Amino acid sequence: MTSSSRNTPANRFTSLLLSWMNQLGPVLGLACVWVFFAVVEHRTAQASGLQPSFMSWHNQLLILLQTAVVGTAAIGATLIIISGGIDLSVGSTIALVTMVVAWLLRIGMPAPFAAFGGIYAGVICGLIIGSAVIGHLGRCAAIAAGVVLGAWAFWLGAGVIGTIVIIAVVSFVLFQLDRRFIPNVKLAPFIVTLGMWGVLRGVAKGFGNSQPIYPGSDSWLSNLMHDTPFGMKGLPVYGVWLLLIVAGLAVLVLKFTRFGRHVYAVGSNEQTARLCGVHISRTKMMIYGIGIGCAGLAGLLQFSFLQMGDPSTAEGYELKVIAAVVIGGASLAGGEGSIIGTLVGALIMSVIDSGCGALHLDNWIQEVVTGIIIVLAVAIDRLRRRRIEP
Amino acid sequence: MPVNPSDSEHSDAAVANRGDVLSDVPQSARLMMRGIHKRFGPTIALAGVDLAVQAGEVHALIGENGAGKSTLMKILSGAHQPDGGTMQLDGNAYQPVSPSAGRAAGVAMIYQELSLAPHLTVQENITLGSEPCFGPFIHRRQARETATHALHRVGLSQDLRSVPLHRLSVAQRQLVEIARGVALGCRVLVLDEPTSSLSTSDTRLLFSLIREWRANGMAIVYISHVLEEVLDIADRYTVLRDGCTVGTGAMKTVTLDDIVSMMVGRHVDHLYARTSRKPGEVVLTVSQLGGNSLPIDASLELRRGEIVGIAGLIGAGRTELVRTIFGLDPVKQGTVQVAGRSGPFTPAVQWRNGVGMVSEDRKTEGLAVALSVADNMTLPRLTGMGPLGTVTRTRQAAATSKWAQRLSIRYESPFQPLLALSGGNQQKIALARLLHADVDVLLLDEPTRGIDVGSKAQIYHMIDELASGTGPDPRPPCAVLIVSSYLPELLGICDRIAVMRQGRLGRAVPVEQLDEHRIMTEAATAGQPATAVGEGAPT
Numbered sequence A: 001m002t003s004s005s006r007n008t009p010a011n012r013f014t015s016l017l018l019s020w021m022n023q024l025g026p027v028l029g030l031a032c033v034w035v036f037f038a039v040v041e042h043r044t045a046q047a048s049g050l051q052p053s054f055m056s057w058h059n060q061l062l063i064l065l066q067t068a069v070v071g072t073a074a075i076g077a078t079l080i081i082i083s084g085g086i087d088l089s090v091g092s093t094i095a096l097v098t099m100v101v102a103w104l105l106r107i108g109m110p111a112p113f114a115a116f117g118g119i120y121a122g123v124i125c126g127l128i129i130g131s132a133v134i135g136h137l138g139r140c141a142a143i144a145a146g147v148v149l150g151a152w153a154f155w156l157g158a159g160v161i162g163t164i165v166i167i168a169v170v171s172f173v174l175f176q177l178d179r180r181f182i183p184n185v186k187l188a189p190f191i192v193t194l195g196m197w198g199v200l201r202g203v204a205k206g207f208g209n210s211q212p213i214y215p216g217s218d219s220w221l222s223n224l225m226h227d228t229p230f231g232m233k234g235l236p237v238y239g240v241w242l243l244l245i246v247a248g249l250a251v252l253v254l255k256f257t258r259f260g261r262h263v264y265a266v267g268s269n270e271q272t273a274r275l276c277g278v279h280i281s282r283t284k285m286m287i288y289g290i291g292i293g294c295a296g297l298a299g300l301l302q303f304s305f306l307q308m309g310d311p312s313t314a315e316g317y318e319l320k321v322i323a324a325v326v327i328g329g330a331s332l333a334g335g336e337g338s339i340i341g342t343l344v345g346a347l348i349m350s351v352i353d354s355g356c357g358a359l360h361l362d363n364w365i366q367e368v369v370t371g372i373i374i375v376l377a378v379a380i381d382r383l384r385r386r387r388i389e390p
Numbered sequence B: 001m002p003v004n005p006s007d008s009e010h011s012d013a014a015v016a017n018r019g020d021v022l023s024d025v026p027q028s029a030r031l032m033m034r035g036i037h038k039r040f041g042p043t044i045a046l047a048g049v050d051l052a053v054q055a056g057e058v059h060a061l062i063g064e065n066g067a068g069k070s071t072l073m074k075i076l077s078g079a080h081q082p083d084g085g086t087m088q089l090d091g092n093a094y095q096p097v098s099p100s101a102g103r104a105a106g107v108a109m110i111y112q113e114l115s116l117a118p119h120l121t122v123q124e125n126i127t128l129g130s131e132p133c134f135g136p137f138i139h140r141r142q143a144r145e146t147a148t149h150a151l152h153r154v155g156l157s158q159d160l161r162s163v164p165l166h167r168l169s170v171a172q173r174q175l176v177e178i179a180r181g182v183a184l185g186c187r188v189l190v191l192d193e194p195t196s197s198l199s200t201s202d203t204r205l206l207f208s209l210i211r212e213w214r215a216n217g218m219a220i221v222y223i224s225h226v227l228e229e230v231l232d233i234a235d236r237y238t239v240l241r242d243g244c245t246v247g248t249g250a251m252k253t254v255t256l257d258d259i260v261s262m263m264v265g266r267h268v269d270h271l272y273a274r275t276s277r278k279p280g281e282v283v284l285t286v287s288q289l290g291g292n293s294l295p296i297d298a299s300l301e302l303r304r305g306e307i308v309g310i311a312g313l314i315g316a317g318r319t320e321l322v323r324t325i326f327g328l329d330p331v332k333q334g335t336v337q338v339a340g341r342s343g344p345f346t347p348a349v350q351w352r353n354g355v356g357m358v359s360e361d362r363k364t365e366g367l368a369v370a371l372s373v374a375d376n377m378t379l380p381r382l383t384g385m386g387p388l389g390t391v392t393r394t395r396q397a398a399a400t401s402k403w404a405q406r407l408s409i410r411y412e413s414p415f416q417p418l419l420a421l422s423g424g425n426q427q428k429i430a431l432a433r434l435l436h437a438d439v440d441v442l443l444l445d446e447p448t449r450g451i452d453v454g455s456k457a458q459i460y461h462m463i464d465e466l467a468s469g470t471g472p473d474p475r476p477p478c479a480v481l482i483v484s485s486y487l488p489e490l491l492g493i494c495d496r497i498a499v500m501r502q503g504r505l506g507r508a509v510p511v512e513q514l515d516e517h518r519i520m521t522e523a524a525t526a527g528q529p530a531t532a533v534g535e536g537a538p539t
Helices: A009-047 A057-082 A088-105 A109-132 A137-157 A159-181 A188-206 A238-256 A258-268 A272-273 A281-304 A319-329 A338-358 A363-388 B011-019 B069-079 B101-106 B122-126 B142-152 B158-162 B170-183 B200-215 B226-235 B256-264 B318-326 B347-353 B364-367 B373-378 B393-406 B424-437 B453-468 B488-491 B516-524
Strands: B031-040 B042-055 B060-061 B084-089 B107-110 B190-192 B219-223 B237-239 B246-249 B281-290 B298-305 B307-312 B333-338 B356-358 B441-443 B479-483 B494-503
Touching: A009 A363, A057 A088, A057 A238, A057 A258, A057 A281, A057 A319, A057 A338, A088 A109, A088 A281, A109 A137, A109 A188, A109 A281, A109 B101, A109 B158, A109 B373, A137 B488, A159 B441, A238 A258, A238 A281, A238 A338, A258 A272, A258 A281, A258 B373, A272 A281, A272 B364, A319 A338, A319 A363, A338 A363, A363 B101, B031 B069, B031 B237, B031 B256, B031 B516, B042 B060, B042 B084, B042 B219, B042 B441, B060 B069, B060 B256, B069 B101, B069 B107, B069 B190, B069 B219, B101 B494, B107 B142, B107 B226, B122 B142, B122 B158, B122 B170, B142 B158, B142 B170, B158 B298, B170 B190, B170 B200, B200 B219, B200 B226, B226 B256, B226 B318, B256 B453, B281 B318, B281 B479, B307 B318, B307 B453, B307 B488, B307 B516, B318 B356, B318 B441, B318 B453, B318 B479, B356 B424, B373 B393, B373 B424, B424 B453, B441 B453, B453 B479, B453 B488
Parallel strands: B042 B246, B060 B219, B060 B237, B107 B190, B190 B219, B307 B479, B307 B494, B356 B441, B441 B479
Antiparallel strands: B031 B042, B031 B084, B237 B246, B281 B298, B281 B333
16 A cells, blocks of 8 residues: 555565566576477487587577568567557568669669668658658658659659759648648558558569569678678678667667657657657657668668568568567557567567477478467566566 | 355454444444455555445545555455455345446446446446346347436436437536446445546536435445535545544534544644745736637736636636647637747647646546656656766656655655556656746646545645745746636635636636635526536537
8 A cells, every 4th residue: 555565675675576577587588488499409309310400509690690680670660669559561661672772783873872772761661651640641642752753853864963852842842732731630550551561562562563673783782691790600690780789779769868758658648748748740750760760771681681672572570570579578558668678579589480490390380389479478478567566 | 145254264453443433333234344454465455444334324435545445445346355354235245256246236336437438328338237138139128228217317318328428528427327336226336536527516416416316225435535525415434544444423523624634643734825925927828718619718817926726617618728728739719928938839849938737637648657757757858867968767766756755755666657656646746747847837737636635735735835936946936827626725725716617717816805606606607507417418
């Protein structure tokens, strides 16, 4: 009843222990899954006289490599899910970005420009989704039309400056029209991104007439997921380091910036956030821009992994990404979630993939196991929370 | 229902208690709770509580937040099981295993937070969970009759039957909730803060209904923080403090002061603080303000160092006025001026202008209850919470504990979610947020709704300190605009009071020229009343 009655040293110790457990919970889960596969695979390999491979360093590197794409996208999705939203279009965004990057390389753009173009495409997708979520449907059209006209002008030889001017003018005019004439209709992120799931996949396919695009020449961009820093074989590939850098930045942003606190506040109670002077629409635009920008980065990594633009790649990644975030302890209702948890969630899924592969289990078993783990992880998470917050 | 085991298992304390507290209660009480014990982990919520309610009486259950009222009522309803003690209903053992078992036995709970389905119609809500059926199909005629009968008993028109609940006013929803209890043929009706969202005229109507039900032999447990109300309606009382029964008896034999002393365990004087204040320059000017549908026309000047109250009925547009001033609702006509700048403003700009607001709806708007104490308190002003524009937990915690100390807010850690705190502590955090943001103009919408007397006194004291500039911090006096449905509060702390009626704000009159009767007359007469429960179309 009274809060002071619980403040004995013993209780404080227990609550400290529980809060540690809370932080470490997903990590413990990851350790359990890893140890389970390590032991089982070791036994079966020995029984059949084969060399066990699951525990090898090489396999750990492979697990990390396989986490890079989903992990990067999941960091962006964590932001979105904490704010109470959801993104079902991650897979389509990734596919579109691989196409954009491959196309830019093929028309002879330098690799940094192509990389920037890929991430930019992701951010644009995010801004379109963000506009629809905050109710400015017209702005979506403005951004989309600006980009399409700009691309067309570029194609006709308007040059870089001409292209930028055209995009700016078209967008500005349409923004003004939106402000004057189009009523504000807020849409649920689920609906918007469900629509974009189809739209972006379709655009990706239309981009190359449903055919993959090959970049033509080799560049560092195509090797992000194959080369290691300093060419040292024992290190993870560049893509994994990129994931870690993005994760580190996201942790800092969520923990130590006003924007980070606003993300949690909007997800926990949007009305309270508004009352407290948080700019809801601006915050949401930033969340979707940055969040889906991360999906753009994931698309870059996916391109590098495939070394081509593939419009049908990353199908079903949206659910993998959401699963990673949720296993990591985020609530789909918003207000809760952490980057570290998400990383661990993504790793858990990669470990299951790798473990099932090492055990030579069929694909369907792997899918069943992954499904069960998702539900189990969330159930355990709820149970743990109940003990901490009676 | 199984026969209750003998009393031998109960603690000695409970047995000893029973003798002196219940000696004057005949054994024929409708509801008898004896020696109820309940622990939650290490916390003892109830340590031997006794409660006896007769048929045909209104029994007030009084206590500060955290005294154990809610726990006791949850045990009565079957939501919690007691660790010790017995309950009897009409002399038979009563051991509900779930809220539905409690309802089936005739105990109806009307909670502070309404538990109705907003998308269903009134009739569907009334019969929800107990639909008359033949086979898998709903017996429509019978359901209609049940609903008509129940609505009739709570004084609502039967035309409301097929109206979706969300189109009803708060007062009407409350009555629908009661109608649901009545439809099930309840023998014990528990009303938890039933008037917290009702205007004075709706409250009067509810009281006349309660008197009617009492005359029909229903046993009513009435929980309220508004002690004047309790003195008015209740026949007997039971006061809880720290999980124990500290007093019970006939209402006629005690005064308000006696009850307050029992509740807090000491004597509280000067509930309403009033230091001498000197009105300074005008900081907020509202002229002919109109919003979407409410307010229609409101003009007001607010000066530093004064507290202005806005009285009126529910639905008169008081909340909408404050929301429009703050920028939460759109301005359709007229102007808002703050410190020389002209609006319309957004809430973000208002905070920068030095204006802060406390929402009337603590749960859905005022606070993010899943977030921590520190996050809630520092949200409007996160700048300066760390080096280089960052936000650090240490600075947040320091800021939080500073204001928590000033308002004696109790919590275990600044990073504890708000959920676990009592209503009074939560409300003090909503107010502390304004102090943290260092505002000059405070817009307070029902700042003391549903909180205990101790917290109320602290909040009044704080408001007075801010308006008179006598607080420990050297700062100029603030301007306070306060909306309240509780007139003694307005009369107690305000310098001027304006009455709002049907979207129009009257002139702010010095409080010396006013009394409750004058305010009510102005709020409810002239033209038709702003709201009328149970009559006419839904709002």
